[in-house]
Amino acid sequence: MAQTATLPTVGQELPEFVRDTGFQHWNRYAAVNDEFIDIHMDDDAGKAAGYPTAFGMGNLTWAYLHLALHEWFGEEARISHAEVQYRSAVTRGTQLHIKGIVTAVRPGEVDVDVWAENSEGTRLAPGSATVHLAGS
């Protein structure tokens, strides 16, 4: 697993983590989280909720933010705090780009802004996290 080889620095941009989205992803997530809700399964239900298509689970975007944090800081890094706002729906076919920037560094611990944006650069789900680095 890729991870930062040296201590992070404030302002450091973290390599983006990309996921395509659609029923292949959402159905697998529904199968493990028992999240079979019309808005995630049916374009008409997504339209009725005010969006152009069905849209993905916020919980899955949440999972992707965690995956990215471990991609950046290693699988043994410990996420102690994470938060996110789901500002726009992840509609079917959206390519999600999970990006991050280091906002604070303390001994053995970093704060990051982490967010999901679409290919047009619109932030769909801004968030932040605190991560304890492995070995610290």
Next chain:
Amino acid sequence: MSEETYISDEMRAIVGKPFNEAVSFPVSRSDIRRWAIAVYYPEVPPRLYWDEDYAKASVYGGIVAPEDFNPFAWASASPGMTTRRAGFNADYLETTFGIQGPGLKTNLNAGSVTDYGSRMRPGDVISTSAHVLSYTEKSGRMGRMLITIIRTTWTNQSGEMVKQTNQTAIRY
């Protein structure tokens, strides 16, 4: 329901009262493995989530679950199996308390704030309890919306906090 507010006196009265109290079945390796496959799709998930020999050499000394793993997804040991239903009741919270909800059609997950404690591992039995922190309203592009913040706390069989989440739901 009042024209001026979605928040009834009955709804105000449930703020702070526990609900959704449940105890999970013991977490299994298979539960963790399948969860990791789903969230890492289409990639192969890290060995930490499915290879016991590999995981033993990690700082965790064995397999752990991804932080976002949900041991209550399909069923719980307590209160036990319930009937499955198609669709989603946007008033599920008020229905749980036996009161009338606002009757709105859409309920969206608007965000989460989570503090994590102990990692979940195979064999863990997780307990959960939730309560409403607040009901508020605001106007958005879909008109008047009801904002509900629910705090959920999970603990493991040793009484250690696994996570505490404040989740915001928007109904319209």
